[in-house]
Amino acid sequence: MRSDGSALNLRRWWRSAGFAWAGVRQVYRSQANFRIEVWAGAVALALALALRVPLPPILLCCALVLSLELLNTAVEAVVDLASPEVHPLAKVAKDAAAAAVLVASIGAALVGLVVLGPALWQLF
Numbered sequence: 028m029r030s031d032g033s034a035l036n037l038r039r040w041w042r043s044a045g046f047a048w049a050g051v052r053q054v055y056r057s058q059a060n061f062r063i064e065v066w067a068g069a070v071a072l073a074l075a076l077a078l079r080v081p082l083p084p085i086l087l088c089c090a091l092v093l094s095l096e097l098l099n100t101a102v103e104a105v106v107d108l109a110s111p112e113v114h115p116l117a118k119v120a121k122d123a124a125a126a127a128v129l130v131a132s133i134g135a136a137l138v139g140l141v142v143l144g145p146a147l148w149q150l151f
């Protein structure tokens with residue numbers, strides 16, 4: 028076992044995690060949709076805990092929607108950098124990335140309905 032190599036890798040991993048966290052903070056600051064999705068996810072998780080329904084589907088949906096929103100922001104930034112002027116391919120890239128978020132959000136809403144719906148219904 029090469030302990031010096033592992034320590035180096037751990038330091039590198041920690042440095043990369045710092046960059047990734049900076050990306051999350053930057054997107055949270057700049058993208059209203061991301062902020063809405065973060066807080067919608069937090070509410071869904073709190074409800075799942077309070078109603079004692081399975082957490083994994085809610086956690087997976089939150090991770091999926093937030094990850095795709097982060098990627099959507101990355102695609103938007105790259106497209107704006109590469110093609111500041113109007114171009115049909117720039118439109119395809121931006122619209123497809125936005126569609127990925129939309130599809131995941133609709134799926135997450137349906138999962139939320141199926142998992143949380145019956146427990147919420149019983150409350151009323």
Ligand SMILES: Nc1ncnc2c1ncn2[C@@H]1O[C@H](COP(=O)(O)OP(=O)(O)OP(=O)(O)O)[C@@H](O)[C@H]1O
Binds near residue numbers: 103121
């Ligand atoms: N360089 C471009 N060339 C062609 N179409 C573009 C370009 N930039 C944006 N568009 C299109 O214009 C519309 C709005 O784009 P915009 O980047 O403002 O999206 P948005 O969803 O409003 O983004 P934001 O998250 O920044 O509010 C989209 O249909 C997008 O595909």
